[in-house]
Amino acid sequence: MAYKAPSYIKSLLKPNGQKPAGRRAWGIDLESVWLPFLTATNTMAETAIPHEAMGAPLRLAYNADGTVKFGKTGRPVVKVVREIADEVKLIRENFVAGLLAYAHEVATENPDGYKAEAKANQEAGQPIIERDREALSNAMAEAEAEATTPTPEAERVPVTA
Numbered sequence: 269m270a271y272k273a274p275s276y277i278k279s280l281l282k283p284n285g286q287k288p289a290g291r292r293a294w295g296i297d298l299e300s301v302w303l304p305f306l307t308a309t310n311t312m313a314e315t316a317i318p319h320e321a322m323g324a325p326l327r328l329a330y331n332a333d334g335t336v337k338f339g340k341t342g343r344p345v346v347k348v349v350r351e352i353a354d355e356v357k358l359i360r361e362n363f364v365a366g367l368l369a370y371a372h373e374v375a376t377e378n379p380d381g382y383k384a385e386a387k388a389n390q391e392a393g394q395p396i397i398e399r400d401r402e403a404l405s406n407a408m409a410e411a412e413a414e415a416t417t418p419t420p421e422a423e424r425v426p427v428t429a
Contacts, residue, residue: 271377277370291326293348293356298325306355321351 291298303325309315310322329337329345337345348356375382 271374273370273374291346291348293353294360296356298348298352302352302356306352315355317351317355321349325349325352 290300293302296302303322306315306317307322310317325348326346327349329347331337339345347353
């Protein structure tokens with residue numbers, strides 16, 4: 269019997285057209301995805317994220333002396349509150365574990381197909397790797413040649429001892 273992927277795996281591989289644009293945690297929009305999801309998990313008593321963390325999920329970062337922290341651009345640093353960031357981290361770790369479990373399950377159930385797919389990937393990628401390696405080698409040689417070629421301006425500067 270052929271292995272059938274679970275519906276949740278199939279749904280991960282289909283585009284849904286949504287492109288949220290706001291503050292992100294793990295590359296996923298905080299306001300339109302994480303907060304509704306975590307509100308739902310709190311509602312179902314699957315998480316217990318404090319209301320103040322959910323109500324003010326973004327916080328100013330502070331230096332050790334208690335002053336507001338500013339980034340290199342001069343803007344204040346804003347971070348996702350720890351309780352939400354920790355939950356996102358846990359979900360990310362569980363997601364990765366699920367991906368690895370799925371790959372292991374497929375490789376176990378269909379070892380010949382998995383090996384054939386991996387071999388086809390490697391063979392198809394080899395010409396690209398070789399082309400990139402050659403392009404990089406040529407670029408490095410050009411940069412080295414350019415760095416060792418004196419400029420006319422450098423030739424005009426007298427050297428005094």
